[in-house]
Amino acid sequence: MEQFVVSARKYRPAIFESVVGQKHITTTLKNSIRSNHLPQAFLFCGPRGVGKTTCARILAKTINCLNIGENTEPCNNCESCTSFNNGQSFNIIELDAASNNSVDDIRTLVEQVRFAPQIGKYRVFIIDEVHMLSNQAFNAFLKTLEEPPAHAIFILATTERHKIIPTILSRCQIFDFHRIKLEDIAHHLEFIAKSENVKYDSDALHIIAQKADGGLRDACSMFDQIVSFSNADVSYQAVITNLNILDYDYYFAITEGFLNKDIAGTLLRYDQILANGFDGLNFISGLASHFRNLIVARNPATVHLIETGNNIKEKYKEQGAKCTPAFIFYCLNACNETELNFKQSKNTRLLVELALIKMALQGTGKAEEKKNDISEQTPSFEPVKIEEPLDIVQEHKNESVTVAKNITQDSATNLSANKPIEKVETPSVAQAKPISISALGLNGSIPKLNTISILSGNKKESEKKTEDSTNEKDLPRLAFSQEDLETQWKIFTDKLLEDKKVFLHSTLTTFKPELKEDFEVVYNVMNSTQKEELNVISMDFLGFLRKELKNYSLKLSFEIVTNENSKERKYYTVTEKFKRMEELNPNITLFKEKLDMEIS
Secondary structure, three states: OOOOOOHHHHOOOOOHHHOOOOHHHHHHHHHHHHHOOOOOEEEEEOOOOOOHHHHHHHHHHHHOOOOOOOOOOOOOOOHHHHHHHOOOOOOEEEEEOOOOOOHHHHHHHHHHHOOOOOOOOOEEEEEEOHHHOOHHHHHHHHHHHHOOOOOEEEEEEEOOHHHOOHHHHOOOEEEEOOOOOHHHHHHHHHHHHHHOOOEEOHHHHHHHHHHHOOOHHHHHHHHHHHHHHHOOEEOHHHHHHHHOOOOHHHHHHHHHHHHOOOHHHHHHHHHHHHHOOOOHHHHHHHHHHHHHHHHHHOOHHHHHHOOOOHHHHHHHHHHHHHOOHHHHHHHHHHHHHHHHHHOOOOOHHHHHHHHHHHHHHOOOOHHHHHHOOHHHHOOOOOOOOOOOOHHHHHHHHHHHHHHHHHHHHHHHHHHHOOOOOOOOOOOOOOOOOOOOOHHHOOOOOOOOOOOOOHHHHHHHHHHHHHHHHHHHHOOOEOOOOHHHHHHHHHHHHHHHHHOOOHHHHHHHOOOOOEEOHHHEEEEEEOOHHHHHHHHHHHHHHHHHHHHHHOEOOOEEEEEEOOOOOOOOOOOOOHHHHHHHHHHHOOHHHHHHHHOOOOOO
């Protein structure tokens, strides 16, 4: 029986060209080899399973190859390449720093650096998980890393660059490996499936790639697991079942329920999701990603941002066309708020269900796209309609004309008899009930009508303004002193402190207000920011001072302090206070120096 080799090892890249998703790294390394500009220390950083150790091995094999090709790739036929492929090369030494992280292990490695290579130009030392070395081991390695022999090259690999001491980092040429793109992983899995004669579904490979989170080794491990589970038939359903993934169908169905305002169906689907062992936080996070894909799918220019198979992209296009942007934005906000409040909630299920109910109540389809505005997020209210027949409105209009004619005739009669004319306002057309002429009492004297019209309303407002302006002249203007001003000033600032407006309180107590001529109060501020903050409350503050000091001629202004008027400045920190003391009495400095005191 042939021994099984996992895909991650069996299809491990052997040349730079076969490295997946790290073109920027392989191009740089090949150019360095071609131009013979190799540094003596490399540092490969990046997440797990992205090709750090693989690139280190390919680099080590290539620089020792006796017949490097024109494309700067190892020949795999020479003595050096053959010994490396068979695991018998003495020029390439690998050390796992996770288990060999002591000073003695590094000293043993340093002793081996002295020996020249048997075949080829270099002895390459690959130290994996280098961040696991102890500080003593790092220090023992520093001198050798800084001035190694000409034949020695060090390649350090780590997933946690921040744990490496700066003195090591400064001696290395650093290469940052990226997470591998979803499409690159899917293509590599497709290559493996074809090589192994495995049936596959492209959507299933995309699900595996998405679950791998940028790590090709993890993707290969999951692929092997699915192949064993499904008997060499990697289907979409097999991947969903084996990896226990919330598939897209759940989110499409729930969104369809939102559009149909199906609250009961939505809650039942969420209950099914919880029964299958999925976490509410993962579900709401996946739902937010689903709505992100829907808004992206609405524009053909951004469809490529959806990292799924072509079949699922078509589903996103179809459902995205049914949703209005306002509905999608509302759902995204609801998902985001639920995620933020999830950890603080004691009843997480109810929290998610409330969010689902809100989204279902906001559900709207393509037919209502004319309301395509973010304002749809707030409830809309139908205006109250006055259902009144057109003939009644016409009757109102005719009655208004009749009233106007009667008023004109009666006014002429009163003028001839030297009688005062009573003020009469015409009835409004928008009244709910028709008004008959007999009800107005026009047979005799004309009564004063209690109606409201547009003209009468404007007139009353103008009369009110006139009355207010007249009253302002009668407002008190009592004289007050600087002491009275400071007393009321303190009352107002204390109220700010009670309201926890500490910044405003601090700003208004830094200086003393100054009473100028004509009851003008001037207050100094340190900068424009303080002035802008005080301008926000200036009207309330002015009203308070006018009322309490009984002087409505009082004016309040804020001026930025200058060097000339900064004498009243308050000093808060110990350093500021000491400097002020030095300005007032220079002997303080001499006193401090003689007693050898420090400011603390």
